Amino acid sequence: MSRYDLIQHVRGESYFVDDFISPEGTLYASIFFSPKAHGKIKSLNIDEAKISNGIKAIFTSADIPGENQIGGIIPDEELLVNDEVNYIGQPIAIVVAETPLLAKQARDKIKIDISELPVITDPRESFKKGNLIIPPQIFSLGDVDNAWKNCDLIVSGKAETSGQEHLYLETQSALAFPTEGGGIKIYSSTQGPTVVQRTVAKVLGISMNKVEVDTLRLGGGFGGKEDQANAWAAMAALASFKLKKPVKLVLSRQEDIKLTGKRHPYSSDYKIGLDKNGKIIAYEVAFYQNAGASADLSPAILDRTLFHSTNSYYIPNVKATGYCCKTNLPPNTAFRGFGGPQAMFVIETAIYKAAEKMGIDPLIIQEKNLLNEGDEFPYGQKIKNSNLRRCWNELDEKYHLARIKNSIEDYNKANKFLKKGIAVMPVCFGISFTNTFMNQASALVHIYSDGSIGITTAAIEMGQGINEKLRKVAANIFSIDINKIKIEASNTTRIANASPTAASSSADLNGKALEIACHSLRDRLTSSIRQDLKIENNIAVHIKDEIVYIIDKPTKLKWEDIIKSAFMKRVNLSSQSQYATPEISFNKKISKGYPFAYYSMGTSIIEITLDCLRGIYKIDSVKVVHDFGKTLDKIIDKGQAEGAIVQGLGWMTIEDIVYNDQGKLLTDSLSTYKIPDINFSPDNIDINFLENSVNPMGIFNSKAIGEPPLIYGIGVYFALMNAMKAFRPKKIFNISAPLTPEKILLSLYSNYTDHLTSING
Ligand code: MTE
Ligand code: LUZ
Ligand code: MOS
Numbered sequence: 001m002s003r004y005d006l007i008q009h010v011r012g013e014s015y016f017v018d019d020f021i022s023p024e025g026t027l028y029a030s031i032f033f034s035p036k037a038h039g040k041i042k043s044l045n046i047d048e049a050k051i052s053n054g055i056k057a058i059f060t061s062a063d064i065p066g067e068n069q070i071g072g073i074i075p076d077e078e079l080l081v082n083d084e085v086n087y088i089g090q091p092i093a094i095v096v097a098e099t100p101l102l103a104k105q106a107r108d109k110i111k112i113d114i115s116e117l118p119v120i121t122d123p124r125e126s127f128k129k130g131n132l133i134i135p136p137q138i139f140s141l142g143d144v145d146n147a148w149k150n151c152d153l154i155v156s157g158k159a160e161t162s163g164q165e166h167l168y169l170e171t172q173s174a175l176a177f178p179t180e181g182g183g184i185k186i187y188s189s190t191q192g193p194t195v196v197q198r199t200v201a202k203v204l205g206i207s208m209n210k211v212e213v214d215t216l217r218l219g220g221g222f223g224g225k226e227d228q229a230n231a232w233a234a235m236a237a238l239a240s241f242k243l244k245k246p247v248k249l250v251l252s253r254q255e256d257i258k259l260t261g262k263r264h265p266y267s268s269d270y271k272i273g274l275d276k277n278g279k280i281i282a283y284e285v286a287f288y289q290n291a292g293a294s295a296d297l298s299p300a301i302l303d304r305t306l307f308h309s310t311n312s313y314y315i316p317n318v319k320a321t322g323y324c325c326k327t328n329l330p331p332n333t334a335f336r337g338f339g340g341p342q343a344m345f346v347i348e349t350a351i352y353k354a355a356e357k358m359g360i361d362p363l364i365i366q367e368k369n370l371l372n373e374g375d376e377f378p379y380g381q382k383i384k385n386s387n388l389r390r391c392w393n394e395l396d397e398k399y400h401l402a403r404i405k406n407s408i409e410d411y412n413k414a415n416k417f418l419k420k421g422i423a424v425m426p427v428c429f430g431i432s433f434t435n436t437f438m439n440q441a442s443a444l445v446h447i448y449s450d451g452s453i454g455i456t457t458a459a460i461e462m463g464q465g466i467n468e469k470l471r472k473v474a475a476n477i478f479s480i481d482i483n484k485i486k487i488e489a490s491n492t493t494r495i496a497n498a499s500p501t502a503a504s505s506s507a508d509l510n511g512k513a514l515e516i517a518c519h520s521l522r523d524r525l526t527s528s529i530r531q532d533l534k535i536e537n538n539i540a541v542h543i544k545d546e547i548v549y550i551i552d553k554p555t556k557l558k559w560e561d562i563i564k565s566a567f568m569k570r571v572n573l574s575s576q577s578q579y580a581t582p583e584i585s586f587n588k589k590i591s592k593g594y595p596f597a598y599y600s601m602g603t604s605i606i607e608i609t610l611d612c613l614r615g616i617y618k619i620d621s622v623k624v625v626h627d628f629g630k631t632l633d634k635i636i637d638k639g640q641a642e643g644a645i646v647q648g649l650g651w652m653t654i655e656d657i658v659y660n661d662q663g664k665l666l667t668d669s670l671s672t673y674k675i676p677d678i679n680f681s682p683d684n685i686d687i688n689f690l691e692n693s694v695n696p697m698g699i700f701n702s703k704a705i706g707e708p709p710l711i712y713g714i715g716v717y718f719a720l721m722n723a724m725k726a727f728r729p730k731k732i733f734n735i736s737a738p739l740t741p742e743k744i745l746l747s748l749y750s751n752y753t754d755h756l757t758s759i760n761g
Contacts (some may be wrong), residue, residue, distance in 0.1 A: 005217070005467065016219050017173035017189045018250050026175075027056050029239050029249040030103035032093040032110045033259060034085035037121075037328040037663025039114040041083060041092070049095060049109040054102035057243055058110075059094040064238065066205025070230050072195060074133065077294035077331065079203055079234055085114060086293035087330050088663050089259040091231065096239045096247060119663045123288040123325035124267055131326040133295045139306040139591050141378040142317035147282035151273030155357055159270060159349040160736035161342050163290075163657040164263035164335055164650075165673055168462075170219025171256040172229060174236040177246035183210035184237050190229030191221045191460050192500030197492045199230040200237045208492075211237075216489040218462035222647075223334030225462075226502045227297050228260050257668045262657060263335035264301060265290040266342040272350040278358065278365045282317040285309055285346055289339070291324050296331035298324050301339035303434050306591075307379055308340040311347045312388055312428035312601065313366075314375035328663045334502060336647060336707045340429055345714050345737065348425070352718055356725075356732070362718065363401065363424045367392065371428060380592035381430075383599060387627040388428060391602045391690055395424075395625040398688065399605060408607075412726045417613045420620075421723030425715030426603040429708035430596035431504060431698075432584055438499040439581040439597070441509035445474070445517045447573040451560040453478075456488040457510035458498030464706050465636035469507045470514055472632055473699060477518040479544050480559050504600070504706035507632065509579060511699030517577035524573075528566040529557065581697070597697040600708040602626030602690070604645075606715035610723035613759065615745025617723070619649060619716060621684040629695035629703030641687045641709040648713015650676040652737050653720075724748060 008014045046058050061068050061080040071077040081092045093110060097103035120126045148154060175187040184204065190196045193213040201208045213233070218225060232249050240247040251259065266289055273282040287305050291298035302322040309320040320343075348362075351369075355362040370389055376382050395401075401424070408420045432439050444456045455474060461467045467487040475482040488494070499509070526541050529548055533555070535541060542549050548557035567573060586593035607620040622645055631637045654674040658666040667673040694701040720739050725731075728748060735747055749755040 015216055016170045017175055017187050020175055020187055022175065022248060023177055023246040026246040026248055027096050027098065027239070027243065028100040028103045029236060029247050030095045030100065030107040031091045031235065031255070031259070032095060032107050034081065034088055034090040034092055034114070035112065036085055036114045036116055037088045037119045039085055039116040041081065041085065042113040042115050044092065045111040046093070049106045052102070052106035052109055054098035055106045056096045056098065057239065059239060059242065060092065063242060064203060066203050069202065070199050070234060071295055072227055073297065073299050074295035076133070077296070079231060087328050088665070089330050090293070091235065094235050094239050096243065100250070119328045119661065121327050121329055121659050121661060121663050123290040123323070123327060126325040126327050127288055127323050133291050133324040133326050134299050137302055137306060137322040138319065139309065139378045140319045141376065144282050144284050144317045144319040147317035148273050151281050152276040153354060153357060154271065154273045155350065155354045156269070156271035157349070157353055157734065158268065159346045160267045161265060161345050162736065162738055163265045163332065164655055165257055165657060166222045166224030166262065166335060167675060168218065168220030168222055168224055171251040171253055172225070172232045172260060173250040174233040175246065175248045176233070176236040176240035178240055178244050179212070181210070182206060183212070184241055185212040185214065186233050186237055187214050188229055188233040189218050189225060190215055190233065191218065191225045191462065191502055192227070192229070193458070193490050193492050194498045195227065195500060196230055196233045200234050203234045203238060204241050211492070213492045214489050215460055218460060221460070221462040222336050223338065223502065224260060226334040226500045228333050254669055257673070258665055259330060261292050261296060261331040261333040263651070264298065264332040264339065264342065268346045270346050270350040272354050274354055274365070278360065278368045280313060280315045280365070280369045283310065283315045283347065283350065284319045285321070287320070287322045287343065289322060289324050290327055290329065290332060292327055292329040292331040294331045296333050298332065300435060301334065305339035305343040307430055307434060307595070308343040309347060310378060311344040312371055312426040313347065313369040314371050315369065318378040320378060329659060336644060336710045338503065338707070341648065341711050341714060344711055348714060348718060352721065366424060366426060370426065379595065381594045381596060385598070386601070387690055387693055388426065388601045391625045391627055392426065394688070394690065395603045395605060395623065398625070399623050401605065404605065404607070417611065419610050419612055419723040419726040420607065421610060421719040421721070421726065422605060422607045423715040423718035423722060424603065424605055425712050427708050427711040428599050428601045429711065431508070431600055431704045432581055432595060432597045433499065433503045433505065434586065434595050436584055436586055436595065439505065439509065439584060440499065440578060441513045442495055442498065442576065442578040443510060443513040443517045444494050444576045445514065445521060445574065447521060447563055449563065449567045451484060451563045453485045454488050455485065455514065456491060456494040457514060458490055458495045458501065459506040459510040460490050460501040461487070462501065464640055465633065466501070466506050466510070468636060469632045470511060473511050473514050474518050477515065477522060480546050504704035504708065507702065508597070508698050508704055509581070513577050513579035515699065516579055517575040520577065521573070521575045524571050525562055525566055528569060528571050529562055531569070532565055598695055598703070600627070600703055600705065604712040604715055606712070606719045608716060608719045608723060610720060610744070612727040612748055615741040615748065617720060617741065619682040621686065622682050622712060623686040624709070624712060625688045625690055626709065627690040627693050627703060628705060629693050629698050630701035631689060632700055632702045634689070637705050638687050640705045642685050644707065644709035645685060645712050646676050646681050648710040649716050652713055652717045653739055654680065656738050656740050720744065
């Protein structure tokens, strides 16, 4: 186990928000939310709730001292509904009582009368009605309209992916308490303490310096707490601010599933044109993003969809249009990949369908069009230091694609109802926030007089191992025992104006900021040593394994000695630093620029066995060659790749979010929403690290890893489609993701008689 808090986790000793020892007098909040997806509030009756046992207060929009507004990108989201409800689960009132149970009991006594309005859950319907949150966004390269005539084959169709529930282990939680002078302090389970701080300040009508947000760690975020921790923190803060008491708000699992947004479902139209050799000449795509009832991060997510509309391929003529469609569902939000996976699913579908028409294997088209060094993306950036082909070739050399394909063909010939399928899935994911200004971070490092070190950055530990990576950076620069280093909670008083821990960039951004701070401390320490030992500037001094070396000779001076001496000489043993990614820029007006510091890339093979009698399947293996750069921590990176892959597999297969046409979530618990478990997961996930890859834009030449491998999971959809094709060679399947077993079964057979006839031969 390489992560330093793992032992603590296993023993149940780590603190999450609900574990903090509550201050004396802590009260508990419960949220009353809209039972209807669209309508006007005619009346809200809190009479009975107000006299409920243990009740302390009920707050509605009228009680908000500042702005009733939490929209980050667009101010279109009320904290508490004032007049019109827009989704089931939208918060209307905060009920505060002596215990969590009493708060829920009081909450359930609130009565509401809503005059209902028409409900829209489908993004295309919303588009038709003109309900767009932002104007259509377009990325283009070359001249698509003129390119079709040069194509030997044109294929068009529709591709759809469903949402995905984050299902972080720790539900949304916040604990707020008043501080002197009308301020507030909040322990929040958030990926972005600064956005929580900004939101709370706005809602309470106070300045940001009066709001302190502290985040020790998350029990998972996966994007679900990049923006959507704000509301709960603001509600706890509002109640606490008003009552001058500590207030804790922890959503139950079912509330969390119902009330919060998910990965965006997309419905897309594509048109792809190729020459007779399989070279892609033109690609046109329209993305209908199901944004839910307010903007949240949808516009930024739609941007990334457009950035990744061509995945790992070079296509000379592209037109990609994105529509951010408002619907009566909870606002959908960031989820590992941030709109990228949705886009990549569509181009892979287009390639699959073109291959089907041509009667060839999709991987021939994939390989032929793989990005080469210097190829241009539709947004103008050209790929540099591309290892995409190296990853592809190494995967092929190691696992022999042709051989796997032959053995699958033999297997499928020999088995009537069991069919194997294989797909190859390459990935090329841009690393940097696409909003350039967000690519900055800062670090604060204290060396205490006993030689131990405390580090604060904006990076939030949510299971991805960032704390261990940061410790490694500092331990490496100072050349000291890693156990001397502690990573402190992220805190807005120590680290200001921070971007959320997101976009897989936290190790790069915070690591590089930390590197700068550590270097300046090391420089101060070296001059302190020179002074102590009376050594000239031209003689090399360094610390190795906590011992001072002059040129290459060890001295008697140890780490503790030099710290003590520097302290006695009044050397500043604290350092604060900022890092901003160089080189990147993006012109939003023309949708061109150089938005990404670099790309995370690789290729995978996914193999499955489908039981065509029952529609059930087993994912046999996922084999990957991925470019991790020079990994900072092999075990952590491998864990990130494996976890992301399984999450991607779940999204494509068994995770099925269902809303009815009245906007009610039918899959609001784990009995109806299935996620991968150890039995579902492939027996064999082979992660190979591409050798000899360095990346100066990443910390210590490493590469970001948090999100990109999720995209490998998309391959399972096409592997399943191939197995279905082996069973029904003449049938053309057009099925939306996820490919649940029931959906597969219903697609393989036209009806019950058909099924029976098949069984009986
Ligand atoms: N891994 C764990 N265990 N838990 C998480 O919540 N979030 C993912 C990824 N890996 C997540 C995770 C997402 S969405 C992102 S953006 C990155 O971690 C963020 O962390 P990083 O920037 O350190 O990679
Ligand atoms: N968040 C964000 C992200 O604000 N901008 C991004 O580009 C991004 N990318 C991935 C995940 N979160
Ligand atoms: Mo990850 S979707 O950037 O939080």
